[in-house]
Amino acid sequence: MADIERHDYDVIVIGAGGAGLRAAIEARSRGLRTAVVCKSLFGKAHTVMAEGGIAASMGNVNSRDNWQVHYRDTMRGGKFLNNWRMAELHAKEAPQRVWELETYGALFDRTPEGKISQRNFGGHEYPRLAHVGDRTGLELIRTLQQKIVSLQQEDHAEHGDYEARLRVYPECTVTELLLDEGRIAGAFAYWRENGRFLRLEAPTVVLATGGIGKSFKVTSNSWEYTGDGHALALRAGANLIDMEFVQFHPTGMVYPPSVKGILVTESVRGDGGVLRDAEGRRFMFDYVPEVFKGSYADSEQEADGWYSDPDNNRRPPELLPRDEVARAINSEVKEGRGSPHGGVYLDVASRLPAEEIARRLPSMHHQFKELADVDITAESMEVGPTCHYVMGGVEVDPDTAASGVAGLFAAGEAAGGMHGSNRLGGNSLGDLLVFGKRAGAGAAEYVAGLGARPEVSQADVEAAEQRALRPFEESGSAAAQHPYALHGELQQVMNELVGIIRRGEEMSSALDELAELKDRAGHMAVFEGNRQFNPAWHLTLDVANMLLVSECVARAALRRTESRGGHTRDDHPGMDATWRRRQLVCEHRDGAVTVTERTHPPMRRDLLELFDITELRKYFTADELGEVTAEL
Amino acid sequence: MAYQAHLQVWRGDADSGELRDYTVEANEGEVVLDLLHRLQATQCPDLAVRWNCKAGKCGSCSAEVNGRPRLTCMTRMSVFAEGETITVTPMRTFPVIKDLVCDVSYNYVKAREVPSFTPPEGLEPGEYRMQQVDVQRSQEFRKCIECFLCQDTCHVIRDHEENKESFSGPRFLMRVAELEMHPLDSYEEAGGNRAEEARGEHGLGMCNITKCCTDVCPEHIQITDNSLIPLKERVADQRYDPITRFFRRKKD
Numbered sequence: 001m002a003d004i005e006r007h008d009y010d011v012i013v014i015g016a017g018g019a020g021l022r023a024a025i026e027a028r029s030r031g032l033r034t035a036v037v038c039k040s041l042f043g044k045a046h047t048v049m050a051e052g053g054i055a056a057s058m059g060n061v062n063s064r065d066n067w068q069v070h071y072r073d074t075m076r077g078g079k080f081l082n083n084w085r086m087a088e089l090h091a092k093e094a095p096q097r098v099w100e101l102e103t104y105g106a107l108f109d110r111t112p113e114g115k116i117s118q119r120n121f122g123g124h125e126y127p128r129l130a131h132v133g134d135r136t137g138l139e140l141i142r143t144l145q146q147k148i149v150s151l152q153q154e155d156h157a158e159h160g161d162y163e164a165r166l167r168v169y170p171e172c173t174v175t176e177l178l179l180d181e182g183r184i185a186g187a188f189a190y191w192r193e194n195g196r197f198l199r200l201e202a203p204t205v206v207l208a209t210g211g212i213g214k215s216f217k218v219t220s221n222s223w224e225y226t227g228d229g230h231a232l233a234l235r236a237g238a239n240l241i242d243m244e245f246v247q248f249h250p251t252g253m254v255y256p257p258s259v260k261g262i263l264v265t266e267s268v269r270g271d272g273g274v275l276r277d278a279e280g281r282r283f284m285f286d287y288v289p290e291v292f293k294g295s296y297a298d299s300e301q302e303a304d305g306w307y308s309d310p311d312n313n314r315r316p317p318e319l320l321p322r323d324e325v326a327r328a329i330n331s332e333v334k335e336g337r338g339s340p341h342g343g344v345y346l347d348v349a350s351r352l353p354a355e356e357i358a359r360r361l362p363s364m365h366h367q368f369k370e371l372a373d374v375d376i377t378a379e380s381m382e383v384g385p386t387c388h389y390v391m392g393g394v395e396v397d398p399d400t401a402a403s404g405v406a407g408l409f410a411a412g413e414a415a416g417g418m419h420g421s422n423r424l425g426g427n428s429l430g431d432l433l434v435f436g437k438r439a440g441a442g443a444a445e446y447v448a449g450l451g452a453r454p455e456v457s458q459a460d461v462e463a464a465e466q467r468a469l470r471p472f473e474e475s476g477s478a479a480a481q482h483p484y485a486l487h488g489e490l491q492q493v494m495n496e497l498v499g500i501i502r503r504g505e506e507m508s509s510a511l512d513e514l515a516e517l518k519d520r521a522g523h524m525a526v527f528e529g530n531r532q533f534n535p536a537w538h539l540t541l542d543v544a545n546m547l548l549v550s551e552c553v554a555r556a557a558l559r560r561t562e563s564r565g566g567h568t569r570d571d572h573p574g575m576d577a578t579w580r581r582r583q584l585v586c587e588h589r590d591g592a593v594t595v596t597e598r599t600h601p602p603m604r605r606d607l608l609e610l611f612d613i614t615e616l617r618k619y620f621t622a623d624e625l626g627e628v629t630a631e632l
Numbered sequence: 633m634a635y636q637a638h639l640q641v642w643r644g645d646a647d648s649g650e651l652r653d654y655t656v657e658a659n660e661g662e663v664v665l666d667l668l669h670r671l672q673a674t675q676c677p678d679l680a681v682r683w684n685c686k687a688g689k690c691g692s693c694s695a696e697v698n699g700r701p702r703l704t705c706m707t708r709m710s711v712f713a714e715g716e717t718i719t720v721t722p723m724r725t726f727p728v729i730k731d732l733v734c735d736v737s738y739n740y741v742k743a744r745e746v747p748s749f750t751p752p753e754g755l756e757p758g759e760y761r762m763q764q765v766d767v768q769r770s771q772e773f774r775k776c777i778e779c780f781l782c783q784d785t786c787h788v789i790r791d792h793e794e795n796k797e798s799f800s801g802p803r804f805l806m807r808v809a810e811l812e813m814h815p816l817d818s819y820e821e822a823g824g825n826r827a828e829e830a831r832g833e834h835g836l837g838m839c840n841i842t843k844c845c846t847d848v849c850p851e852h853i854q855i856t857d858n859s860l861i862p863l864k865e866r867v868a869d870q871r872y873d874p875i876t877r878f879f880r881r882k883k884d
Contacts, residue, residue: 041682042740043778044690058758099757105749105814107767107774114761132771138689139774150748162744170740193729222684256661262687367687370706372661484673529678532645533730536677 004461009035009202011443012187014174014229017045018137018432019412019439020208021144022097026440027206028151028166032447035200036148037169037189039224043145046210046222047432050137051265051363052121053129054433055426056094060115061127062310067091068610069125074427075611076291077123077321078391078420079565080580080619081242084603085398086418090427090434097433098130104150106143108132120270123321123424125295126310134265134363140429172198174228175541176464177205177236177408180454184236184407188464192538195531197465201456204443206401207233207394207410208436212246212553214487215546216387217495220252220263226542227549229414233394234548234588238403241416243392243549243586244556245566247423248500250325252386254343259371261386264346264364266425268381269318271360272307273348275329276380277337283344284317287328291618292320323422323565326385330500333384343384349377385500389428391419391566392556395585400442401435407446407454411439421565471540474525483524483539490517490546498554503570507558514554518547548593552586555595559584577621634659635714639667641679642721645730651719658709664720665693665704668732680731688850691779695732696721701781701848723784724791739780742800745833746807747826750819766815773810773859775851776803782845782855788838799835802845802855808834809859812866827866836863 009032013024016038028034038045057070070091075082098116102108108130109117118127132139152162159165171192178186178201186201209229213221230240251264269275277283285303288296296317297303303316318325329344338344348357354377358365361376368374368381393416394403401409412432419427474480497510524540531537562576563569581600586593602624608616616625637658640651654675656667665683672679681704683693688706697707698719712718726734783789783801800808811817812826819826830836841864843856853859 040684040690040692041736044684044692046684048690048777049685049687096757099760102760102816103751103757105751105811105817107762107771107814109771110762110764110767114763117764132774135689135775138777142774142776146748149744152744153748156744193733222686222690224684257659258662258666259687363689370688370708371663482677484677488673527677533680533733534678535672535680 004197004199006199006201007035009033009200010447011035011204011206011440012037012200012202013206013208014187014232015045015208015210015412015414016040016042016168017047017208017210017412018140018144018429019414019436020045020206021141021148022433022436023206023208023411023440023443024166025144025147025151026437027443030441030444032444034166035169035202036167037172037174037187037200039173039192040171042168042170043141045141046224047141047429048138049220049222049263050140050429051134051263052267052270053119053131053136053426054094054098054140054429055121055124055128055424056098056130056430057091057126057128058095058098058116058118058130060111061118065126065128070094070128071607072610073124074424075420077424077427078422079575080420081564081583081600082420083398083417084607086435088607089398089438090418090430093434094430097430097437101140101143104143104147106139108139119267120319121425122266122269122319122325124426129270129426131267134267134361136429169198173538173541174232175468177232178456178460178464179236179405180456182237182406183454184405185454186456188461190468193533195534195537197468199456199461203450203453204407204409204446206439206443207408207414208412208439209414211390211413212546212549213387213390214542215490215494215550215553216499217491218252218261219387220249220261221387227545228542229410230393230552231545231548233403233405233408233410234552234586236405236408237588238405238408239395240392240552240586241395241583242421243390243416243552244560244584245391245421246387246553247322247389247391247566248326248385249388250322250329250385251346251383253372254339254382254384255341256372262367262371263386263388264381264383265361266322268346268348268361268364271348272351273346274316274318274351275325276345276347277332278339279337280345283332283337284320284325284328287324288317288320289324292324296320321422321424323568326500327568329383329385339382341382343382345380346383347380349379354378387495389413389423391421391423392416392553399438400445401439402442402446409439409442411435421567468541471524471526471537474523475527477523477525479520479523480525480527481520481523482527483536483543486517486521486524487539487543487546490543490550493517494550494553498550498557501568501570502557504558507554510554511551511558514547514551518551521547548588551593555593556584556586559595559597577619580619580621581624637667637709637714638717639671640717640719641668641671641731643679643731644728646728649728651721662709663705664697664707664709664718667709668704668720680729680733682733689777691777694723694779694781694784696723696784701784703779703781703850706850723780725784725786725789726780736780738796739778739783739801739803742804743807745800746804746811747819747824747829749811749814749817750822750824752816752818753821755816760816762815769813769858770810772853773806775853776806777851778803779850781848781850785844785848787842787844788835795835795838799838802839802860805830805834805836805839805863806853806855806859809863812863825870827863827870830863831867831871836860836867
């Protein structure tokens with residue numbers, strides 16, 4: 001066997017989005033020799049697509065905001081299924097993580113007092129999202145990227161080498177985690193540019209690979225979102241939780257067809273935009289669910305009054321959590337009240353002066369003008385739901401981001417628990433920063449407490465190499481499969497059968513189809529080209545991950561016989577309080593995915609007391625609350 | 633509606649390559665990148681193309697369409713006549729890796745040579761105060777998606793490999809300007825001089841403000857007017873002010 005490029009680190013961070021970069025900054029700052037491995041060029045990660053902002057209760061616009069209010073909003077948004085400790089840490093630490101970005105050079109929009117400006121968003125009680133116009137994700141990624149560079153400049157000054165302690169491996173894909181008796185020992189990867197393999201040795205790996213959206217046909221996600229971290233974790237023996245919860249963002253572009261799914265930021269609604277049916281009616285008033293009735297307006301007059309006088313008016317229903325709005329749009333279209341291309345209208349043109357729209361929503365203005373010939377300062381946008389985010393992910397310890405596999409950590413979208421059944425807009429960027437940092441710190445502590453370093457076995461490296469090269473051998477086989485076609489079929493199955501509205505029989509047939517696809521996927525082949533920058537080969541490896549993760553989604557979704565957050569079942573339309581405490585855990589054993597049920601630990605007393613008992617009654621069973629009320 | 637479009641795509645690697653002709657379906661509303669993806673899926677599975685967001689936000693899919701530096705995801709097919717042959721080639725300023733993918737590492741090298749933001753002494757996180765009007769100037773430059781089209785089109789390096797060593801290109805001169813205009817950057821207090829370094833380390837003097845970079849910027853950043861010219865003015869103020877010039881000459 002030819003020599004493989006080999007490197008030694010203390011931590012390998014997989015993914016260079018917000019979570020990965022924040023983890024790398026933390027690990028390197030704590031003295032760890034750190035590698036960041038990412039599938040794209042440095043600075044292109046999907047985080048750049050985030051538009052609205054970072055939710056952090058700094059209280060710059062409404063001084064009543066604090067971590068407790070943010071915590072409550074997060075738990076409500078997730079329908080109380082969230083890991084409460086993660087939600088607590090997130091609400092408490094997000095402001096510090098945002099302020100820290102300013103010390104790295106970030107330039108957020110300002111309030112008149114010169115503080116960081118904050119905007120309204122769905123499900124957030126007060127204006128809470130730190131933002132830069134509608135390109136906050138770009139600011140976040142660039143800021144972290146530039147912080148990485150500044151650490152490299154320090155290393156250059158000290159060691160004469162920019163990469164002495166922190167190196168980015170761009171356009172490099174990890175295909176396998178390498179273990180030593182169940183502990184992380186390293187990772188096996190290839191350079192996309194030339195197909196050469198890499199053996200990276202390190203006792204810790206931080207998974208920060210983002211989501212799984214590319215398993216669905218209509219999605220706001222980029223090609224990188226193929227569930228790599230989810231699949232790597234499963235195959236290494238870690239658990240995935242909450243995989244049935246997939247967020248469909250209510251407003252994706254629907255027309256022209258080539259842009260279907262591209263995100264239209266929630267800021268449009270946060271800044272005053274409203275949803276209308278084909279007749280021009282604001283339909284969201286019909287869709288305020290029982291649990292949210294107290295805090296959302298029931299008339300246009302009250303809703304419009306809220307923007308200037310939030311103390312005496314309830315919030316507009318367009319700002320309900322995403323799952324509610326997505327379902328509402330879906331049913332409007334289904335009932336025949338949609339727009340010509342199967343969406344509804346999002347109208348900001350009649351709500352704000354043209355120059356204000358261009359100032360607050362510059363990239364939306366640009367996006368619609370360039371891609372759809374629509375001037376959003378004058379016309380309504382056509383929008384509909386698009387697969388956006390997976391709430392489920394690797395089960396981690398909230399404080400250290402450690403998974404069940406020693407040395408394996410996960411943060412950001414790849415980790416599960418924080419958002420429960422539905423994520424609030426703005427809570428993703430906060431999540432990346434808070435838990436990215438914690439994962440970096442967790443890895444550093446683990447390394448400090450480590451005795452002998454785990455060792456990579458040569459046999460594992462060879463096996464990983466064989467697996468990666470298999471698609472080249474398949475091209476001669478009679479059963480050979482085209483990866484692009486197979487990927488298309490997978491997206492169709494997930495979109496239609498395990499999509500925004502689900503049904504038991506449909507999911508069962510999805511599982512049959514997934515099994516069939518999985519068999520065929522074993523024969524995916526590279527028909528043309530060699531290992532040099534060959535997208536067909538890359539896709540064969542990505543599709544294998546997507547299939548594994550899709551199976552988890554479908555199995556967990558079939559099992560949960562209720563509707564909650566990002567899991568809506570036509571055959572079980574109600575939210576069932578007995579399901580609130582039950583968590584579905586996916587494991588991979590002997591090549592098969594199994595789903596087991598587990599009970600959430602009860603919320604800590606002081607956190608529970610942040611809520612009104614009448615609100616808790618809407619979500620908790622009488623039994624659960626019986627114990628609480630007896631104690632209170 | 634749908635029609636058969638004629639594409640010429642550069643295929644090859646660092647050693648050799650050629651323009652190849654393809655006929656591929658184009659549908660309403662599609663962009664050049666959609667057609668490249670359709671080529672991958674139906675005719676040439678190994679066609680190398682970089683892309684990520686497909687919404688003009690990440691700056692990955694840069695190439696030259698009919699010789700003009702563009703994001704392929706933001707180039708609508710409707711800007712071309714149906715019978716027209718559309719030629720797609722990799723960015724010329726950077727070495728080709730394969731097909732439309734080139735080696736843009738030059739940019740990452742230059743990025744590292746710009747000293748980072750220097751936080752002000754004595755201000756804790758959370759204590760930063762800046763006015764919108766003051767952050768706005770740098771914010772414009774932070775809209776940059778690093779597509780490197782400005783670098784690609786810049787004639788200082790487009791056909792002059794030899795200039796790459798001493799010239800950082802519009803993208804990174806703009807980065808220097810962005811930091812220079814940052815209301816709280818304390819680099820100068822720490823003894824640095826960003827404008828002078830733009831001249832000395834990054835080759836600002838080689839730019840003769842032909843505005844080609846501004847013309848191709850998909851984010852419509854006024855690179856020349858708002859960053860390069862003010863930076864040049866700052867250099868001129870510092871270097872050619874008769875009084876300071878007199879003193880500096882004595883030092884030199």
